[in-house]
Amino acid sequence: MSNTSAATPQPLTPDEEALVRALGQVMHVLPRAIDADMVGDRQLPLTEYTALMNLSETPDRRMRMNELAALCHLSLSGMTRTIIRLETQGLVRRERCEEDARGWNAVLTDAGYARLEESWPSHLAAVRRRFLQHFEGLDLAALARAFQQAGTAEPTD
Amino acid sequence: MSNTSAATPQPLTPDEEALVRALGQVMHVLPRAIDADMVGDRQLPLTEYTALMNLSETPDRRMRMNELAALCHLSLSGMTRTIIRLETQGLVRRERCEEDARGWNAVLTDAGYARLEESWPSHLAAVRRRFLQHFEGLDLAALARAFQQAGTAEPTD
DNA sequence: CATATTTGCTTGACCAATCAAGCACCGGTT
């Protein structure tokens, strides 16, 4: 693109450009692909899998909606609706929070745990095939650090 | 490699795990953040920006819906709807395709081109601040290659 | 040629996410 306008920032280098485009592609393709793999395999869409997984990692398999939403990268209302979906399948149960009667806990049921264990290998395989496979030989630790920064840091204006 | 339902697959290494989680976060956070930056700045959401950008890179600023949808990582119907949105803003015009009367071209108008030039610096700055900044010192070319593979390759089953 | 199939795009129905508004409860103030 020609840059004839007044404010003309430095354009991207070819490598930067290529990376940004490729990341854009991956961000669109990867979640759908993994989701499709899992649905085809075990009928657990990625959003619901993520919720169950996060619940399973707490000591007592329960979590406040607030915190769960943050871990699932979902809005609070989105989380409510996901949990409702899971509840109707019997994979999660809701209990009022004891120390704060406004709050709710999402609790992983035994059925939910079983379903998660069933789905886990499928998810793992999909992540490997669709993503990790292409990063062999790269410095994964450094990469992970960079992505953590990009995901959490507020921009330095 | 192709055991989508094996009994007990090898779990991820800590580095792999960290990378996968961080990527998940980035995939959720980054598009919204960049979109928000741009909307706050110039009123052009990311999807529409991408469409205009792809059009602007053709020699005659026009493209078949088919091809444009692929470049925007959008379904054909999603593309139709995006183009309709852009058309009502006068940023794009549609013309029947001459060599195939079923087909349509999306054509970037002068207004669309102007708008794109206006938006470009904002988009560029957002990409730098939100993303590239955190990857300084890494091998961007190698990274770009890995992401291109992950975005395009069908899984090797 | 006539008709069947395929192709390019749009439209309709749906779905999962968002934001904004609402409700119930908490906690501090008076």
Place this chain on the structure above:
DNA sequence: AACCGGTGCTTGATTGGTCAAGCAAATATG
């Protein structure tokens, strides 16, 4: 103890995408 601003979550309305069905033009087939 009655209030009142703040908090935790749900609900309603909207949005931006998907898939499936439809339509018109192109192409292959008898």
